[in-house]
Amino acid sequence: MKRTIIQIVCTIISALICLFVLVTVTGIPNDKKNGFNRNWLPMQVRLLRAQPLPFAAERLFGTGDRLYLSEPAHQSVYRLDDHLHIQDTIALHINRQLKPPVTFFAVGNNVYMHEYNSGQLFSPAIGTVKLSQGPFLKSIQLSDSIVVIRGFKEGSFQPVFKRINIRSQEEYTADLLSEKSDAGVSTDGILCSNGDRDRLFYIPYFENGIYCMDSKLQLRYQQRTIDTIFNSGIQVAVRDKGATQKLYAAAPRAKVNKRAFANNQRLFVESDLLADNEKTDTFNLHPVLDTYQIENGSYAGSFYLPLDKRKVLSYYVNGMYLYVLLKDQVVAYELSYAD
Numbered sequence: 001m002k003r004t005i006i007q008i009v010c011t012i013i014s015a016l017i018c019l020f021v022l023v024t025v026t027g028i029p030n031d032k033k034n035g036f037n038r039n040w041l042p043m044q045v046r047l048l049r050a051q052p053l054p055f056a057a058e059r060l061f062g063t064g065d066r067l068y069l070s071e072p073a074h075q076s077v078y079r080l081d082d083h084l085h086i087q088d089t090i091a092l093h094i095n096r097q098l099k100p101p102v103t104f105f106a107v108g109n110n111v112y113m114h115e116y117n118s119g120q121l122f123s124p125a126i127g128t129v130k131l132s133q134g135p136f137l138k139s140i141q142l143s144d145s146i147v148v149i150r151g152f153k154e155g156s157f158q159p160v161f162k163r164i165n166i167r168s169q170e171e172y173t174a175d176l177l178s179e180k181s182d183a184g185v186s187t188d189g190i191l192c193s194n195g196d197r198d199r200l201f202y203i204p205y206f207e208n209g210i211y212c213m214d215s216k217l218q219l220r221y222q223q224r225t226i227d228t229i230f231n232s233g234i235q236v237a238v239r240d241k242g243a244t245q246k247l248y249a250a251a252p253r254a255k256v257n258k259r260a261f262a263n264n265q266r267l268f269v270e271s272d273l274l275a276d277n278e279k280t281d282t283f284n285l286h287p288v289l290d291t292y293q294i295e296n297g298s299y300a301g302s303f304y305l306p307l308d309k310r311k312v313l314s315y316y317v318n319g320m321y322l323y324v325l326l327k328d329q330v331v332a333y334e335l336s337y338a339d
Contacts, residue, residue: 034227036275037275038277040301044335047332050084050329051084051331052329056071059313059325060313061105061106065082069330077092099117102114105140110125114131117135118135119135119136119151121141129166131147131149131151138191138202140192145165145166146164146166158178159178160178161175161202163215163216172217173217176211192260192262193262194262198215199213199262200213200215205255205257205258210224223298225299226290227275256271259314263319266294267293267294271289288302305333320336
């Protein structure tokens with residue numbers, strides 16, 4: 001018994017030492033000033049409705065005023081009506097358990113699901129389509145025929161954007177953020193589009209960047225987010241496991257940008273960094289959204305959402321209507337600028 005207690009105590013002490021070393025080396029996010037301020041928008045965030053959910057939803061997505069929810073089993077999606085009630089259930093007819101990460105998109109009346117590790121697309125309308133011979137990192141469905149993925153150059157760990165026409169098999173590539181053959185570990189981020197889906201945005205998780213492309217992957221502009229973080233020194237390690245080679249971050253990475261979405265006027269970025277002119281308690285409780293002009297990426301201002309940020313799972317915006325999926329409900333807001 002005494003020996004067991006000693007082993008437990010030694011384990012706890014070892015864990016505390018490792019935690020101390022980790023904090024000493026990497027620091028705690030927002031434990032000191034980050035070197036930037038936010039300009040606060042006179043934004044009115046009006047609650048329209050909140051609807052409790054009868055199940056654990058995974059993601060909120062949509063097209064125009066059509067709203068959908070996905071569930072963790074990935075066998076069905078649910079369409080919501082204007083009051084955020086479940087209006088219809090759409091069976092996906094997938095005869096196996098999908099492996100995350102999985103993401104969903106809606107175009108017109110059709111729903112699409114992308115499974116990153118298999119490189120496949122699924123849809124009740126067209127069945128299964130192979131997008132990539134290997135896995136991909138990010139994806140977005142621009143239309144019933146056009147998909148953009150962040151995959152890899154053949155036979156390498158070098159990331160590349162690909163625009164794929166799933167009907168004609170025509171493919172374009174763009175070497176944006178492709179300098180390092182590190183499987184995209186150092187440049188991992190968020191891929192989203194505006195409401196018309198003619199502008200694509202890639203926002204790295206770990207640095208202050210916005211990359212805007214058109215629907216043919218031509219770079220329109222590169223802009224910085226308002227923070228001062230540039231993590232070009234992210235180190236990547238390689239681990240061999242039999243015939244498989246895995247790449248991973250050699251040290252913890254401090255996330256700068258958490259989520260992003262856009263309408264036809266603004267890009268909204270949920271930041272993980274505290275500004276120097278913010279109160280820590282407010283920042284820790286509520287999501288702060290930094291907004292940027294669609295046409296040039298210039299900073300337009302920031303505002304808080306009156307939500308518990310720990311419960312947020314995903315966002316969907318349609319014009320000035322913002323929908324938020326929380327762990328237990330869906331919430332709808334109307335955004336407007338105060339006079």
